[in-house]
Amino acid sequence: MTETKPSIEELLTTQxxxxxxxxLVCFAGVFLLISLxxxxxxxxxxxxxxxxxxxxxxxxxxxxxxFLDIRRMMDDGIIKALPAIYxxxxxxxxxxxxxxxxxxxxxxxxxxxxxxxxxxxxxxxILCCFMSVATGTSWGTVGTIGVVLIGIGEAxxxxxxxxxxxxxxxxxxxxxxxPISDTTNLAAMSAGTSLYRHIGSMLYTTAPTLLIVxxxxxxxxxxxxxxxxxxxxxxxxRTALAGAYQLNGWVTLLPLLLMFGLSIKRYAAEVSxxxxxxxxxxxxxxxxxxxxxxxxxxxxxxxxxTTGIExxxxxxxxxxxxxxxxTLLLSIMALALGGVMHHARFLQVLLxxxxxxxxxxSTLIATTILSGLIGNIAMGEAYISIILNCQLFKSIYxxxxxxxxxxxxxxxxxxxxxxxxxxxxxxxxxxxATLGIPTLDYAPYALxxxxxxxxxxAMAIVGIxxxxxxxxxxxxxx
Numbered sequence: 001m002t003e004t005k006p007s008i009e010e011l012l013t014t015q016x017x018x019x020x021x022x023x024l025v026c027f028a029g030v031f032l033l034i035s036l037x038x039x040x041x042x043x044x045x046x047x048x049x050x051x052x053x054x055x056x057x058x059x060x061x062x063x064x065x066x067f068l069d070i071r072r073m074m075d076d077g078i079i080k081a082l083p084a085i086y087x088x089x090x091x092x093x094x095x096x097x098x099x100x101x102x103x104x105x106x107x108x109x110x111x112x113x114x115x116x117x118x119x120x121x122x123x124x125x126i127l128c129c130f131m132s133v134a135t136g137t138s139w140g141t142v143g144t145i146g147v148v149l150i151g152i153g154e155a156x157x158x159x160x161x162x163x164x165x166x167x168x169x170x171x172x173x174x175x176x177x178x179p180i181s182d183t184t185n186l187a188a189m190s191a192g193t194s195l196y197r198h199i200g201s202m203l204y205t206t207a208p209t210l211l212i213v214x215x216x217x218x219x220x221x222x223x224x225x226x227x228x229x230x231x232x233x234x235x236x237x238r239t240a241l242a243g244a245y246q247l248n249g250w251v252t253l254l255p256l257l258l259m260f261g262l263s264i265k266r267y268a269a270e271v272s273x274x275x276x277x278x279x280x281x282x283x284x285x286x287x288x289x290x291x292x293x294x295x296x297x298x299x300x301x302x303x304x305x306t307t308g309i310e311x312x313x314x315x316x317x318x319x320x321x322x323x324x325x326x327t328l329l330l331s332i333m334a335l336a337l338g339g340v341m342h343h344a345r346f347l348q349v350l351l352x353x354x355x356x357x358x359x360x361x362s363t364l365i366a367t368t369i370l371s372g373l374i375g376n377i378a379m380g381e382a383y384i385s386i387i388l389n390c391q392l393f394k395s396i397y398x399x400x401x402x403x404x405x406x407x408x409x410x411x412x413x414x415x416x417x418x419x420x421x422x423x424x425x426x427x428x429x430x431x432x433a434t435l436g437i438p439t440l441d442y443a444p445y446a447l448x449x450x451x452x453x454x455x456x457x458a459m460a461i462v463g464i465x466x467x468x469x470x471x472x473x474x475x476x477x478x
Contacts, residue, residue, distance in 0.1 A: 017345055018349050023350040026056060034052060056337055081381045088328060092319055092324040094273050095147060096299050103256055104151075105252070106245070113238075120152070121217040124163070125170045128149075129173045136181040141171040149167055172416065183386065190408070191408035201467060205452060205455050205465060237307075244306045255276040256276070258275055259276035302317050303317055327432065327433040334424040335380050335426070362461045365457060365460040368389060373415075390408070403467035
């Protein structure tokens, strides 16, 4: 009879907890290594994260965790994010296949005629919001319509960090609110509230934030209203695209529509993306008359476009698994670091001491949001941060009779919204690889991500949107 191997949680509960001082020293070391390495000595972020991982492992060893235990912590941190890694790899192939099929070229071709510089930022924000709500994925939105908007923004001479910030704002809106988003469902489940109660709670803070952001982008867009491309230049780009691709939208847009439709039908993201990749490859071979071997090879390394316009060709050459390698390696290292931080309970100890000093509900909400940010910084993945913070804060929300939908909302505002603003998280690294804009360059313009937490805290201070348990009895029975 074989013995059942204990889970990592069961194994680690026998180890001593770090003290508050040890947790602070661990966090301070990680913070100093990252900040000095990246911003003072300009060391590669991969090397910096490796040094931070070594530091955290030494701290765990100081707590008497064995080498095998530490390795299991690292493994578990990576394993819990495997769904994100699968999507990560698929997105690289989605982009490459959409380039080969003419899907991206068609969107560029028609978008240059429909979008003007003055309305580009506001229209792009609404388009990304719609796409992300319908598909439930910020990554899919950034990897498809986001790539197109980067190309159009560059053609209109609008600063690309500003364009990237607009794209990520709209993409995150749907990732936070869509009923088919994985983070939306995960937050509701982890907090113990119903999905639509969770979404309704988020609308209190996210809807006004979106309106504020939309107004800001309308105002900023006015400064670029004179950037309209000369008609001759637009015609040159469109002629070049038409010369390199067949651009019948009824055919070339089918892969995007298929992914859109399957997402609405609530098929898994992996399924909808895989089906759209296969359809795009078939269109590339049968309709665009591409060589089949070249199309398959593009899934690994895509080749530049052949329009003869350099920046358009560079855009059309994006995608493929290889283009994700830099980002994927960084994400895996950051996830391993997060696994040690989580299972050695440095993060738990630090947050528990903070929670114990909370008096007001508004402070509780602000602390929950801050905790989500800290979780992302420490663990590199919003999924883990969402689960951990729901576990840590659930009892105090119940004790204060604050609805669990407020907990799930606050956790998302701390974890989902800030994930793309940190260079070493899976979201941050993905956006950089896909859009080609460094995280710290686009972060100041990701206005929804930046403002939503502050709007939420301000509303909590004045008592708006604070749902209480007595109002939720019916929803919990549903």
